Amino acid sequence: MRRQFDDNGPHPDVNEVVTQVSDAFRRNAPKLGPLILLLVLGAIAWSGIFIIEPGEQGVIRTFGRESGKAAPGPHFVIPFVQQLDKVNIEKIRRIEVGFRGEERKPHEALMLTGDENIVEAQMIVQYRVTDPSKYLFRLSNVEGTLRATAEVALRSMVGRTNIDALITSGREQVQEETRKWLQMLMDEYQSGLTVSEVKLQTVDAPDEVKEAFHDVVRAREEKEKLINQAQGYKNDKIPRARGESEKIAREAEAYKRSRIVRAEGDAARFEAMLAEYSKAEQVTRARMYLETMERMLGKIDRKVVVDGALTKGTLPILPLAPQVAGAVAQAGGK
Numbered sequence: 001m002r003r004q005f006d007d008n009g010p011h012p013d014v015n016e017v018v019t020q021v022s023d024a025f026r027r028n029a030p031k032l033g034p035l036i037l038l039l040v041l042g043a044i045a046w047s048g049i050f051i052i053e054p055g056e057q058g059v060i061r062t063f064g065r066e067s068g069k070a071a072p073g074p075h076f077v078i079p080f081v082q083q084l085d086k087v088n089i090e091k092i093r094r095i096e097v098g099f100r101g102e103e104r105k106p107h108e109a110l111m112l113t114g115d116e117n118i119v120e121a122q123m124i125v126q127y128r129v130t131d132p133s134k135y136l137f138r139l140s141n142v143e144g145t146l147r148a149t150a151e152v153a154l155r156s157m158v159g160r161t162n163i164d165a166l167i168t169s170g171r172e173q174v175q176e177e178t179r180k181w182l183q184m185l186m187d188e189y190q191s192g193l194t195v196s197e198v199k200l201q202t203v204d205a206p207d208e209v210k211e212a213f214h215d216v217v218r219a220r221e222e223k224e225k226l227i228n229q230a231q232g233y234k235n236d237k238i239p240r241a242r243g244e245s246e247k248i249a250r251e252a253e254a255y256k257r258s259r260i261v262r263a264e265g266d267a268a269r270f271e272a273m274l275a276e277y278s279k280a281e282q283v284t285r286a287r288m289y290l291e292t293m294e295r296m297l298g299k300i301d302r303k304v305v306v307d308g309a310l311t312k313g314t315l316p317i318l319p320l321a322p323q324v325a326g327a328v329a330q331a332g333g334k
Contacts, residue, residue: 050075055090057132066133087132092196095143097150098122099201110206111155117163122201125150125182127193134192142191149189150198153182166203167217175200 051074052058058070061083070084077084098109099122109120125146129135139145157178161170179198186193205213277284 050077050084050086052086055088056086057089059085059087059132059136061085066137069132085132085136087129087135089129089132092126092128094124094126095147095150096122096124097147097154108151111158113158113163113166114160115162118206119158119163119166119203120206121154121158121166121203123150123154123178124199124201125195126197126199127195129192130194131192134190136192138190138192142193145189145191146186146193149185150178150182153178153185156181163205163213164220167213168220171200171203 050058050070052070052072054072056072058075059066060068060070060075060077062078062081064083067082075084098105098120104120104122106120109122111119111121113119127146135142157174158166161174164170166174175198179195182198183195186195273284273288
């Protein structure tokens with residue numbers, strides 16, 4: 001082998017090295033050819049293996065035309081002949097109408113209500129892909145079409161609704177009707193999408209008259225608050241009054257029954273006493289007299305019993321003891 005010399009010392013001749021490598025390759029080409037072909041075929045085959053993840057669905061195209069679908073798992077497509085497109089069919093996607101993040105889009109958001117008032121409406125649409133074939137091949141710009149169609153559906157519903165209902169109590173109905181209308185249009189376009197939810201973010205008057213509309217809304221809310229308070233007071237007082245009335249009625253009924261029972265008892269006792277009296281009049285009369293005197297005298301603190309014979313020809317004695325005792329006590333105090 002020839003060597004060349006320079007400032008760094010001797011080194012091999014490059015042309016000679018290239019010639020030797022070429023000769024060696026030509027001599028061993030019959031042996032290396034199958035190996036090289038096998039490596040090339042292996043690389044091509046490896047490039048045709050794909051994995052479909054859970055929640056995804058694959059669409060296989062042969063020469064650009066759909067030829068089948070692929071479920072989750074490993075799959076093989078013929079390189080340069082077939083192509084596999086993977087679509088996530090479980091992911092919940094969303095678009096924004098009337099705004100993008102913090103940026104407002106007045107050309108999308110400004111709308112005319114059914115009573116000819118201008119409002120600014122912002123909306124979020126959530127959807128998912130249910131037919132990958134239609135999603136891939138029917139529309140060239142699926143998201144743009146969905147956003148434009150959502151704007152049309154929202155404008156249609158806002159145009160049928162008064163501003164009062166749109167700002168306050170009618171939001172839920174507008175959202176549901178907009179979702180149904182949007183889904184019908186996307187089905188007509190064969191978009192392969194299912195709209196799961198439509199949510200109004202902001203429904204407000206333009207900036208020039210926003211404060212006046214807010215005053216109206218606050219007044220309505222205050223009205224509703226007072227009505228609810230009055231209704232609550234009514235609902236509290238009426239049941240309470242009914243309960244009190246029922247209580248009084250029950251007490252009166254109980255008193256009535258007790259009086260009736262007592263009267264019936266007194267009558268029964270009188271009849272029993274009358275029966276005894278008819279059997280022994282003198283004894284019964286004496287017993288009744290003694291029982292009556294026992295009850296009456298039992299209520300008197302101080303008693304003086306005088307024989308009736310001693311009172312003949314004498315003056316009655318007045319019970320002056322309490323009065324005299326009071327006078328004496330008063331004189332002693334002075």
